[in-house]
Amino acid sequence: MPPETEKPFVDEKHGEAELHEAPGSTVLVLVLLLSFVVYYFANWKALADVWPVR
Amino acid sequence: MLIFWIIFMEVAILYFACTVPLNSRLASKSMAYIAFALMVAGAVMTNAMIWTGRGDVLMTSYAPLRADPLFYLGIIFFAVGTLVAVGDFFATIYIAKRDRTYNGSVPLVTFGATCAAIIAVLSLLHGAGIYVPAFLWSIGIIEHIDAAAYRVVWWGLGHTSQQINVCAMVSCWYLLGSITTGAKPLNQAVCRGAFVLYVLFINLASAHHLLVDPAVGAGWKIWNTSYAMYLAVLASLIHGFTIPASIEVAMRRKGHTRGLFGWLAAAPWKNPGFSAMFVSLCIFGFIGGITGVTLGTEQINILAHNTLRIPGHFHATVVGGTSLAFMGLAYYLVPLIFQREYVGKALARVQPYLFGGGIVLMSMGMSFAGSYGVPRRHWDVEFTGAALGHSFDASALLWLGLLGVGGVIAFLGLLTFILLTVITVFFGRSNAGKPMEAW
Numbered sequence: 001m002p003p004e005t006e007k008p009f010v011d012e013k014h015g016e017a018e019l020h021e022a023p024g025s026t027v028l029v030l031v032l033l034l035s036f037v038v039y040y041f042a043n044w045k046a047l048a049d050v051w052p053v054r
Numbered sequence: 055m056l057i058f059w060i061i062f063m064e065v066a067i068l069y070f071a072c073t074v075p076l077n078s079r080l081a082s083k084s085m086a087y088i089a090f091a092l093m094v095a096g097a098v099m100t101n102a103m104i105w106t107g108r109g110d111v112l113m114t115s116y117a118p119l120r121a122d123p124l125f126y127l128g129i130i131f132f133a134v135g136t137l138v139a140v141g142d143f144f145a146t147i148y149i150a151k152r153d154r155t156y157n158g159s160v161p162l163v164t165f166g167a168t169c170a171a172i173i174a175v176l177s178l179l180h181g182a183g184i185y186v187p188a189f190l191w192s193i194g195i196i197e198h199i200d201a202a203a204y205r206v207v208w209w210g211l212g213h214t215s216q217q218i219n220v221c222a223m224v225s226c227w228y229l230l231g232s233i234t235t236g237a238k239p240l241n242q243a244v245c246r247g248a249f250v251l252y253v254l255f256i257n258l259a260s261a262h263h264l265l266v267d268p269a270v271g272a273g274w275k276i277w278n279t280s281y282a283m284y285l286a287v288l289a290s291l292i293h294g295f296t297i298p299a300s301i302e303v304a305m306r307r308k309g310h311t312r313g314l315f316g317w318l319a320a321a322p323w324k325n326p327g328f329s330a331m332f333v334s335l336c337i338f339g340f341i342g343g344i345t346g347v348t349l350g351t352e353q354i355n356i357l358a359h360n361t362l363r364i365p366g367h368f369h370a371t372v373v374g375g376t377s378l379a380f381m382g383l384a385y386y387l388v389p390l391i392f393q394r395e396y397v398g399k400a401l402a403r404v405q406p407y408l409f410g411g412g413i414v415l416m417s418m419g420m421s422f423a424g425s426y427g428v429p430r431r432h433w434d435v436e437f438t439g440a441a442l443g444h445s446f447d448a449s450a451l452l453w454l455g456l457l458g459v460g461g462v463i464a465f466l467g468l469l470t471f472i473l474l475t476v477i478t479v480f481f482g483r484s485n486a487g488k489p490m491e492a493w
Contacts, residue, residue: 021306022240022299024314029295032339039344043354046425050357 071167072146081145092135099128126189166225180210202269213260234328237300251289258282262350325493330382333410338375366420374413394482409467415460426450
């Protein structure tokens with residue numbers, strides 16, 4: 001009997017509204033994006049310090 | 055290490071992904087062994103040339119630096135062996151589909167492996183396009199190789215080969231998340247679409263390796279690295295959310311719903327498959343990804359090119375990211391394939407943290423030292439004893455020290471993994487006919 005591939009993710013008890021709630025992961029991703037912004041800013045600032053545009 | 059260990063493991067992952075999830079036999083075992091023999095022969099030849107000083111051309115082997123012909127021939131053998139293995143993978147997918155060994159679409163892990171295999175073909179064709187002429191040049195059949203053309207074509211091999219790593223690593227993450235926590239992809243279309251983005255846009259991103267190259271124009275550099283590259287970055291951002299989110303959803307379904315991170319605290323951190331996966335994801339995302347995208351920006355690259363910031367980035371991605379994810383996978387594949395329980399399980403539980411922690415320290419040491427201007431690829435950055443020496447800020451030396459400490463810790467983690475795995479393969483307690491013991 002061939003194995004079945006992954007079925008659609010369905011939760012009968014809680015309904016579809018709570019299926020994809022991942023607030024913790026959302027916070028983790030926002031922390032990642034904030035880190036990105038900070039690191040980008042720091043690098044552009046460092047570039048501006050050594051490479052002035054007149 | 056960057057090429058040989060990673061690609062051997064990726065070929066193993068391809069063989070796994072096209073057989074076990076699809077309940078199919080491998081298309082040709084004899085071709086698989088031929089591929090393996092070619093890869094081993096090529097790896098031995100190339101490494102022998104390097105160790106005997108006849109291949110001192112760095113990984114990039116830029117013309118007009120010329121190595122011994124056996125250096126190039128070894129790489130060609132390895133590449134041909136890999137292509138044969140990739141061909142065996144595609145043939146197995148075809149056979150599985152033809153014989154209806156599975157229903158519906160291939161599982162996401164197999165889909166990710168297929169994308170990795172497609173990128174591998176692109177990468178290896180570029181490799182053939184540059185290493186065959188280089189070999190002919192090394193034996194005198196071709197008189198001259200254009201250095202600029204060599205560099206452009208070489209990075210068609212160089213960066214795409216790293217994206218094979220990323221595809222395979224992300225596939226590992228999905229697999230390990232599923233095995234260890236029961237996570238399921240939140241949305242198959244989004245996850246698969248992200249893999250397709252890797253295939254379509256990775257060669258545009260390769261341009262970031264040529265940002266200070268005078269042979270290509272500024273417009274080409276800026277378009278590829280400040281705009282087109284982000285289509286590939288988008289794929290990583292998608293996976294960077296969907297994988298932890300799928301784990302969170304699975305853990306919340308099991309009742310771990312306390313606060314924002316109760317699901318994370320309750321995750322199976324003592325399972326080296328899970329811990330390797332999650333630590334790898336964090337290192338790849340926070341350190342590797344952020345530094346990589348920033349360093350790949352055309353203007354910022356002027357600050358960072360050829361400094362230790364570059365190895366600081368790629369050790370986070372390839373070592374802390376890909377290698378650690380593969381180690382996590384090995385903790386399941388070795389008992390599955392060899393039917394032996396892992397020895398030293400207490401040590402195995404600690405190993406991902408040891409290795410990951412060491413890589414974090416090493417990578418941060420490199421990145422911060424590089425930001426002081428410490429160069430890469432140089433054995434004595436302060437030119438000891440030279441008439442006109444150079445000294446860096448004392449802080450740079452502190453970061454170099456941290457690099458050393460991190461490197462030692464990471465090496466201990468690596469040694470632990472190798473010893474445990476080798477001892478398990480030969481002397482581990484048999485679990486034939488029984489389910490693998492839980493971690």
